[in-house]
Amino acid sequence: MADFEVKAYPELWKELDMDVARFDKARQMLGSAYAAMYLSQQNRPAAMAYFDNMVAEIHGGRVRELMDAKKEGRPVVGTFCVYIPEEIVVAAGGICVGLCGGSQGSIPDAEKILPRNICPMVKSAFGFKAGKICPYFQAVDFVYGETTCDAKKKTWEILDRLVPTYVMEIPQMKNKRDKVLWLEEVKGFKQKVEEVSGKKIAADDLAAAIKVINGKRGALQRLTRLRAANPAPISGKDALLLEQIAFYDEPVRFAEKVNVLCDELEQRVKRGEGVMPGDAPRVMVAGVPMALPNWKVHNLVETAGAVIVNEESCIGTRYFKDLIAENVKDMDGQLDVLTERYMRIDCSCFTPNNERIEQVVKEYRDSQAQGVLHYSLQFCHTYNVEEIRIKEACQKEKIPYLSIESDYSPEDVGQLQTRIEAFLEQIRG
Numbered sequence: 001m002a003d004f005e006v007k008a009y010p011e012l013w014k015e016l017d018m019d020v021a022r023f024d025k026a027r028q029m030l031g032s033a034y035a036a037m038y039l040s041q042q043n044r045p046a047a048m049a050y051f052d053n054m055v056a057e058i059h060g061g062r063v064r065e066l067m068d069a070k071k072e073g074r075p076v077v078g079t080f081c082v083y084i085p086e087e088i089v090v091a092a093g094g095i096c097v098g099l100c101g102g103s104q105g106s107i108p109d110a111e112k113i114l115p116r117n118i119c120p121m122v123k124s125a126f127g128f129k130a131g132k133i134c135p136y137f138q139a140v141d142f143v144y145g146e147t148t149c150d151a152k153k154k155t156w157e158i159l160d161r162l163v164p165t166y167v168m169e170i171p172q173m174k175n176k177r178d179k180v181l182w183l184e185e186v187k188g189f190k191q192k193v194e195e196v197s198g199k200k201i202a203a204d205d206l207a208a209a210i211k212v213i214n215g216k217r218g219a220l221q222r223l224t225r226l227r228a229a230n231p232a233p234i235s236g237k238d239a240l241l242l243e244q245i246a247f248y249d250e251p252v253r254f255a256e257k258v259n260v261l262c263d264e265l266e267q268r269v270k271r272g273e274g275v276m277p278g279d280a281p282r283v284m285v286a287g288v289p290m291a292l293p294n295w296k297v298h299n300l301v302e303t304a305g306a307v308i309v310n311e312e313s314c315i316g317t318r319y320f321k322d323l324i325a326e327n328v329k330d331m332d333g334q335l336d337v338l339t340e341r342y343m344r345i346d347c348s349c350f351t352p353n354n355e356r357i358e359q360v361v362k363e364y365r366d367s368q369a370q371g372v373l374h375y376s377l378q379f380c381h382t383y384n385v386e387e388i389r390i391k392e393a394c395q396k397e398k399i400p401y402l403s404i405e406s407d408y409s410p411e412d413v414g415q416l417q418t419r420i421e422a423f424l425e426q427i428r429g
């Protein structure tokens, strides 16, 4: 598929007040990177065609859908973190869209304003808005920020000058009194969404939205279970792409397409057919989210002949491992179970965060992995410090382990490649 390209929508971009000439270059680069990293893979499932098309339409087709929703008065909310209760946005008829922060291209825009020595994800996301080079950022009614890490919570104050940014306070501990605060914050967020949409959310709306988002998370859980088969029926790169698309596609359609893919993968597993040979080393990635188009580590690992079988990450299992009970029918009860579900997310911003240490070992076993690759972004203090405990847990369980701290630049690729190859040798024994 050498003729693959991310489609251009210059009229739409103009309408969104974007830097069209610059963005068009980024579009071409994304298309080439995708063709090189994705379409060169052998033996991809046929149902990946839908997701290839989602990438081709990333700068137009889906954006047009958001604009149409806005014309109908439906709110479009930009997010950066899995702590946003997206069920509330969906209950108001709105759309949640994850804003990309995985590209080196927007970092120089951010560094004109923000300090250089903060996390690349924050800089990349901020740079997309500052440089007017992301149609999603231009389309949103408001951005939802949260008080998870320091880099983010202080960036919201600056971002608010460019786009309305609503900040929800996320406590850093999980005691009873934190739940009280959290629940109040969820109620405040609901009120904000109601104000923007002009629609009062009823219990029936929220029940329906919980079902929709559970459906999306459930489909991703099914995909994760299938990846535990040996040989793995799908590459880690393709699975990561799905986990990234989960943040911007329409949730019902997305779940349907993931289930179609899973049907195909089930057949592969029955036939014992894999995307790589059965003796390919199986690696689980744990750590910070890999926002689109951050495919760097997956590409390096899989190009070296291994397969990634799980992402213990927010763009991964942390986003979909927990569902919300569907049998609660009154609004207070629903908000309560919703808050409890969000409190189970084990981000390193919490202290203590024992759940995550246990979860990494559990997911390692469930995914039939043979080694853990911990991935942190530069200057992400919480994940970088928590890595000490993850390493200790892996050592205790005698799990082959590699820790990588990186950014989005290509500069460390050679060095990472050498370390990854040595790690895979260790797994191969």
Ligand code: SF4
Pocket (backbone or CB within 6 Å): 080, 081, 082, 083, 148, 149, 288, 289, 314, 345, 347, 348, 349
């Ligand atoms: S790592 Fe933490 S702060 Fe970042 S998206 Fe996940 S939950 Fe949010």
Ligand code: SF4
Pocket (backbone or CB within 6 Å): 119, 120, 121, 122, 148, 149, 150, 151, 152, 288, 289, 377, 379, 380, 381, 382, 383
């Ligand atoms: S990777 Fe770390 S520093 Fe970066 S946004 Fe997430 S929690 Fe904050």
